[in-house]
Amino acid sequence: MDQSNSTIKVRGLTKSFKDLKVLTGIELEVKRGTVLALLGPNGAGKTTTIRILSTLLRPDGGDAFIDGHSVVKEPDKVRASIGLTGQYAAVDEYLTGRENLEMMGRLYHLSRADAKIRGEELLEQFDLEKAATRTVKTYSGGMRRRLDLAASLIATPPVLFLDEPTTGLDPRSRLAMWGIIEQLVEADVTILLTTQQLEEADMLADRIAVLDHGRIIVEGTSDELKAKVGKERLELTIRKDNYEKAIQLLGGEVVQKDPQRHLVSIATSGTVHEIKRVLEKMEAATIEVESMSVHKPTLDDVFLQFTGHGAEANQNTEELTNA
Amino acid sequence: MKILTYKTRQVKAQEHSSFYWLINDLSVFIERSLKHIFKNKDQLLGLTVQPIMFMMLFRYVFGGAINTGGTTYVNFLVAGILIQSVAFGALTTSLSVATDLQRGIIERFKSLPTVSWGVLMGHVSADLVRNILQSVIMIGVGMLVGFRPTASVTDWFAIAGLILLFTFAISWVAAIMGLVAKTIEAVQWLGFFIIFPFTFASAAFAPTDSMPYALRLFAENQPVTHIIEAVRALMIGTPVGNHIVLSIIWFTGITIIAIPIASYLFRQYSGR
Numbered sequence: 001m002d003q004s005n006s007t008i009k010v011r012g013l014t015k016s017f018k019d020l021k022v023l024t025g026i027e028l029e030v031k032r033g034t035v036l037a038l039l040g041p042n043g044a045g046k047t048t049t050i051r052i053l054s055t056l057l058r059p060d061g062g063d064a065f066i067d068g069h070s071v072v073k074e075p076d077k078v079r080a081s082i083g084l085t086g087q088y089a090a091v092d093e094y095l096t097g098r099e100n101l102e103m104m105g106r107l108y109h110l111s112r113a114d115a116k117i118r119g120e121e122l123l124e125q126f127d128l129e130k131a132a133t134r135t136v137k138t139y140s141g142g143m144r145r146r147l148d149l150a151a152s153l154i155a156t157p158p159v160l161f162l163d164e165p166t167t168g169l170d171p172r173s174r175l176a177m178w179g180i181i182e183q184l185v186e187a188d189v190t191i192l193l194t195t196q197q198l199e200e201a202d203m204l205a206d207r208i209a210v211l212d213h214g215r216i217i218v219e220g221t222s223d224e225l226k227a228k229v230g231k232e233r234l235e236l237t238i239r240k241d242n243y244e245k246a247i248q249l250l251g252g253e254v255v256q257k258d259p260q261r262h263l264v265s266i267a268t269s270g271t272v273h274e275i276k277r278v279l280e281k282m283e284a285a286t287i288e289v290e291s292m293s294v295h296k297p298t299l300d301d302v303f304l305q306f307t308g309h310g311a312e313a314n315q316n317t318e319e320l321t322n323a
Numbered sequence: 324m325k326i327l328t329y330k331t332r333q334v335k336a337q338e339h340s341s342f343y344w345l346i347n348d349l350s351v352f353i354e355r356s357l358k359h360i361f362k363n364k365d366q367l368l369g370l371t372v373q374p375i376m377f378m379m380l381f382r383y384v385f386g387g388a389i390n391t392g393g394t395t396y397v398n399f400l401v402a403g404i405l406i407q408s409v410a411f412g413a414l415t416t417s418l419s420v421a422t423d424l425q426r427g428i429i430e431r432f433k434s435l436p437t438v439s440w441g442v443l444m445g446h447v448s449a450d451l452v453r454n455i456l457q458s459v460i461m462i463g464v465g466m467l468v469g470f471r472p473t474a475s476v477t478d479w480f481a482i483a484g485l486i487l488l489f490t491f492a493i494s495w496v497a498a499i500m501g502l503v504a505k506t507i508e509a510v511q512w513l514g515f516f517i518i519f520p521f522t523f524a525s526a527a528f529a530p531t532d533s534m535p536y537a538l539r540l541f542a543e544n545q546p547v548t549h550i551i552e553a554v555r556a557l558m559i560g561t562p563v564g565n566h567i568v569l570s571i572i573w574f575t576g577i578t579i580i581a582i583p584i585a586s587y588l589f590r591q592y593s594g595r
Contacts, residue, residue, distance in 0.1 A: 051593065054434045055434060056434060056593055057593045076436055079434060079435055086427050087427075088426065088427045090427035090431040091428070092355065094358065094359050094362040094363050095355065099358070103351060104435075107348060107351055107432070107435045107437040108336060108436065109337055109339075110334050111337055135362060155334060156334055
């Protein structure tokens with residue numbers, strides 16, 4: 001047993017597939033009732049990490065402790081305290097929604113009565129009551145994912161792993177999924193989720209760990225990460241013959257310029273007041289601004305900042321892992 | 324979205340012996356696979372229509388051209404077509420396993436505090452039930468088109484026992500094929516290459532003495548022929564020889580080897 005107030009503790013996790021090093025020493029801690037988002041591009045090792053933490057895969061080195069139990073030495077105890085929802089809705093197509101939930105409840109070793117009651121509760125909460133007696137084959141993508149998540153909640157596990165919970169969902173289903181996750185956190189569930197979207201990590205997570213080439217390159221709260229990456233940027237397109245004048249006028253405020261497309265970016269807090277100030281300044285100097293836009297820092301910015309390459313760079317690795 | 328009541332109803336896993344959970348988990352998986360028989364329309368169709376069509380094809384199209392000596396062709400045919408259907412029926416296990424792998428549901432089962440290889444046991448058990456149903460249908464249809472068995476009640480029990488043993492053994496082999504193939508498309512090819520030669524290069528549809536020497540040597544000594552000849556002898560009283568004994572040895576042996584291989588492959592599987 002591991003005595004610490006972190007529900008998930010990961011220590012020096014390594015894993016290779018043949019010659020390909022997928023994880024090269026992952027260290028993580030997630031406190032009870034909080035969300036950690038594992039952020040990274042395809043092939044960074046997110047899914048491999050989740051697979052090891054949910055006992056599907058044995059690490060080559062290191063260990064992880066879930067609710068005090070080692071994934072290497074006590075996989076059965078770990079399995080009893082986790083729920084796993086993967087990237088694909090892993091539910092039984094030929095059974096109804098209700099049958100799926102009851103089956104999962106019984107496999108989690110609930111009594112038949114408890115499995116039934118919990119099943120009904122979840123069907124209601126996940127808005128699947130009307131579809132309860134239909135086979136899953138007839139469900140939409142969003143409904144399947146909701147059922148999938150409901151299935152991993154049936155035994156109220158204290159720890160939940162969500163592997164890209166909203167990938168492939170339409171915006172409405174995505175919002176619904178976010179709502180559910182927020183409620184789970186309020187109910188003191190500890191969640192580790194993976195995502196490729198900075199926006200999603202920002203929305204849901206207490207802390208964000210950025211994964212690249214099998215290691216955590218930076219970890220912190222959303223605000224800490226943003227502070228490191230830089231603030232929002234105001235991007236202005238200036239009329240061609242005013243461009244030089246604009247650069248001179250903005251002076252030290254300029255963070256990026258692109259003379260070819262006569263673009264100039266300046267750091268901004270993104271408030272209306274800020275933007276108004278900049279535009280008025282341009283107006284007063286009779287500089288014509290053709291268009292403007294505000295950019296939030298993206299996953300790409302995080303990657304550029306910490307790895308010197310964009311988030312797309314890991315594509316090849318992913319193909320290898322899936323082979 | 325309604326408010327989740329996660330904490331208000333905290334359910335707890337029950338405390339029981341591990342043997343209790345073994346039986347619980349296996350029965351959950353068996354129940355699941357049995358439900359598939361009736362909910363999966365393809366399975367239901369394969370179970371009923373296909374064997375009847377094969378029966379008609381051989382009885383009326385090819386049958387007249389095949390010389391079976393003293394017995395009528397339909398009497399000769401039923402044992403062969405029964406075993407052939409059971410063997411092809413086992414591919415349902417391969418398909419179910421491959422489907423479960425592809426959909427990620429096996430990964431999910433493996434993350435539960437459950438005897439997860441029970442999922443294989445479930446598919447194999449469903450095969451047993453399906454093949455008994457299918458065999459009863461086929462014998463019925465056979466009787467409608469002129470099949471006149473001479474088997475006693477004891478003989479029928481022996482036939483049922485042999486078919487169950489054969490199904491059980493072949494289904495575990497099919498489970499291995501599903502774990503190896505991993506996709507539905509690959510299962511179809513693999514199944515064709517393995518099941519096809521064993522069922523057609525046998526005494527299923529024609530007596531082996533009309534075959535070329537090399538083929539005959541294979542056909543007369545391979546396990547599927549033994550089980551066909553054993554069932555045929557029990558059904559219509561052809562000479563039984565040592566076919567029953569050899570069938571029992573072969574298919575018990577195959578089962579004993581196949582189960583550990585299947586469970587090894589299952590444990591090794593760690594996702595796509």
